[in-house]
Amino acid sequence: MTRISLKKNEDRRIKAGHPWVFSNEIGRIEGVQEPGVACELFDVSGTYIGTGYHNPHSLISVRLLSRQHEDIDSVGFFEQRIAAALAHRRSLYPQMETFRLIYGESDFLPGLVVDKYGNYLSLQLLSAGMDRRRGLIVEALQRLLSPKGIIARNDVAVRTMEGMTEEVELLQGTIPDAVLMQENGLTFEVDLRNGQKTGGFLDQKENHLLLKGICNDKDVLDCFCYSGSWAAHAGFFGARSVLGLDISERAVALAGRNAALNGLSDRVSFEECDAFDRLRSLKLEGRSFGVVVMDPPAFVKNRKNLAEATKGYITINRRALELLEPGGYLISCSCSYHMGREPFREMLATSARQAKREVRLVTARSQAPDHPVLLNFPESEYLKCVVLQAL
Numbered sequence: 572m573t574r575i576s577l578k579k580n581e582d583r584r585i586k587a588g589h590p591w592v593f594s595n596e597i598g599r600i601e602g603v604q605e606p607g608v609a610c611e612l613f614d615v616s617g618t619y620i621g622t623g624y625h626n627p628h629s630l631i632s633v634r635l636l637s638r639q640h641e642d643i644d645s646v647g648f649f650e651q652r653i654a655a656a657l658a659h660r661r662s663l664y665p666q667m668e669t670f671r672l673i674y675g676e677s678d679f680l681p682g683l684v685v686d687k688y689g690n691y692l693s694l695q696l697l698s699a700g701m702d703r704r705r706g707l708i709v710e711a712l713q714r715l716l717s718p719k720g721i722i723a724r725n726d727v728a729v730r731t732m733e734g735m736t737e738e739v740e741l742l743q744g745t746i747p748d749a750v751l752m753q754e755n756g757l758t759f760e761v762d763l764r765n766g767q768k769t770g771g772f773l774d775q776k777e778n779h780l781l782l783k784g785i786c787n788d789k790d791v792l793d794c795f796c797y798s799g800s801w802a803a804h805a806g807f808f809g810a811r812s813v814l815g816l817d818i819s820e821r822a823v824a825l826a827g828r829n830a831a832l833n834g835l836s837d838r839v840s841f842e843e844c845d846a847f848d849r850l851r852s853l854k855l856e857g858r859s860f861g862v863v864v865m866d867p868p869a870f871v872k873n874r875k876n877l878a879e880a881t882k883g884y885i886t887i888n889r890r891a892l893e894l895l896e897p898g899g900y901l902i903s904c905s906c907s908y909h910m911g912r913e914p915f916r917e918m919l920a921t922s923a924r925q926a927k928r929e930v931r932l933v934t935a936r937s938q939a940p941d942h943p944v945l946l947n948f949p950e951s952e953y954l955k956c957v958v959l960q961a962l
Contacts, residue, residue, distance in 0.1 A: 573602035573610040573625055575633060582614040585635070588947025590623070590676050592633035600625075606734055607703030609643055623681075624700030628734045634681035634700060644704065649711035652680055657715060660687075660941050669752040671773050671941040677951045678943070683708065686769040688750045688761055690719040693769035694742075699733045709742050720744035724769050739764060751832075755779060757803055758832045760825060771798060774938040775866070775904070778956045779804040781934070782862070785900050785958075786810045789861025792853070792894065794846040794887065799826025799839070801864045801902075806835035810862070815841040816849050847883075850890035863891040864902045871907035880907065881918055888922035892930070895961040900933070908953040915955045923959075933958040 577585070581596040598615060602608075610625040612633055622643060623635035636643050656678040660670050673685035675697070682698025692712060696702040702725075709721055721743040730737055750761045754776050763770040779800060782791075787809035793802040796815030803826075805813045813835075817823050823843045830839040842849065846867070865887055870880035884905065891901050905915055912935075923930045937944070938954035945951045 572622075573600065573604065573608050574613065575600050575610050575625060576613045576617070577615055577620075579615045582620065585612070585620060586614075588945070590635040590679075590681055590948060591631050592623075592635070594627075594630055594632040597632055600627075606699035607701075611640075624698075624703070626699045626733055629699070629732060631698075634676075634698060636679060636681065644707070646707050646710050646714075649680075649704070649707050650714055652678065653685075653711050653715055656680075659943075663940050667753070669754070669773065671939075674942050674951070676948050677945050684769065685712070686771075686773060687716070688752050688763065688770065691746060691750050691763060692716065692718045692721045693724050693763050694721065695724050695727060695769060697727065697729050697733070699735060702730075702733075702735055705742070713743065718744060720746040722746045722763050724763070754800070755804065755807075757800075757807055759798060759800060759803070759829050760832065761798075762825065765821070766825075767797065772800070774906075774942050774954055775800065775956070776939050778902075778904075778936050778939075781902060781936070781956075781958055782810075782864075783808045786862045789899075790814075790859070791862045791864070792816070792860045792891075793864045793866075794850065794891070795865070795867040796826050796841060797822045799829045799841065801866060802826060802839050802841070803829055803833055803835055805862065805864075806830065806839040807833065810838065813839040815839070816844055816846045817841065818843065818845050847887060847890075850887060850894065854890065854893055858894060859896045860894050860899060861896050862900045862902065863894055864904075865891050866902075866904040869907040870905075871909040874909050877909055877914075880910070881914070884910070884915075884918050885922050885925065888919060889925045892923055892926035892928045892959075892961060895928070897961065899961050901930070901959045901961065902956065903959065904954065904956045906954050908950055910955070912955055915957070919957060919959065929962045930959040931962060933960050 576599040578598040604627045606626045612620040621635040621638045668689045672687045682701040684695040686693045723740045726737045761771040786805045791805040791810045791813045793815040796817045802813045802815040823841045826841045936956040
């Protein structure tokens with residue numbers, strides 16, 4: 572097995588529990604250097620730290636899977652890890668059949684994401700180490716879950732940083748054109764082949780319940796609506812009307828089907844448009860809303876564009892606040908890890924000042940617990956969901 576030794580004083584973060592080793596922290600490499608090859612990690616004095624896999628072409632050079640001497644190239648290893656993750660999800664959601672089964676480093680399987688949509692699995696192999704072990708992963712999933720189909724949604728840009736291509740590949744069984752999932756008493760159609768991420772978003776399911784009680788008999792605006800999950804929940808919880816906005820024709824069509832699936836088409840509608848522009852025109856039309864939901868895609872892809880992305884966040888949240896009725900609520904979200912919790916709140920405060928609105932914080936949430944957060948791995952916490960009330 573490849574042996575990797577750290578430079579002097581580069582072991583503190585890793586020994587504290589962080590699973591990544593960056594290329595500039597490595598002092599010496601002995602053995603095979605191929606993308607994804609198994610390795611053992613040692614400090615400068617030769618003390619064993621952990622076992623993982625190595626990619627000489629990636630900035631994240633080593634990802635640790637274990638702090639013990641284990642064979643990470645066996646079906647048994649993956650079966651044990653996936654079984655533990657499954658047991659945790661079953662304890663969280665004993666009646667639910669759709670959830671995130673594997674969340675990378677948080678389930679001690681860095682570079683692997685697996686979402687369970689009923690009898691179908693959609694996974695992402697985000698690192699060369701996991702891609703190299705796809706056969707072991709699929710076999711372990713088959714043993715534990717006997718899915719009707721497994722699809723790899725590897726059409727993500729992060730794979731290119733690992734020296735891999737972007738692709739969508741059927742790994743096992745069949746995948747229908749549409750899969751139905753249940754969430755909070757509602758039914759949603761999911762496109763596992765062409766939908767965003769692994770087909771859908773599973774991290775907001777608890778946060779959708781925030782609409783209950785605040786949108787009853789209110790007009791609701793859902794910006795960047797994608798599949799219409801926020802909009803459908805608003806209609807389900809008694810909104811008088813709901814307008815969803817998205818720039819994607821495919822997303823608007825999907826959102827419309829989801830509204831119809833739940834018998835909500837009479838009060839939930841969608842527009843294909845640029846949300847930035849539509850927010851401005853709604854103000855010019857004199858429109859106002861009791862609730863505005865702002866759940867955009869990740870604006871901040873890296874630290875370099877944080878300042879520019881923050882301007883975008885301020886713009887959309889300011890315009891949202893300008894549309895709120897007195898006493899109305901803004902539910903504002905960010906799925907950008909590089910936009911931290913405090914900077915996110917500061918951005919919202921700036922948005923409120925620019926909108927000349929006094930607001931109070933009602934609650935602040937994170938991602939659903941099937942996307943667990945490791946305290947020694949801050950990168951595992953990315954979602955911010957804040958409810959503000961305009962006074």
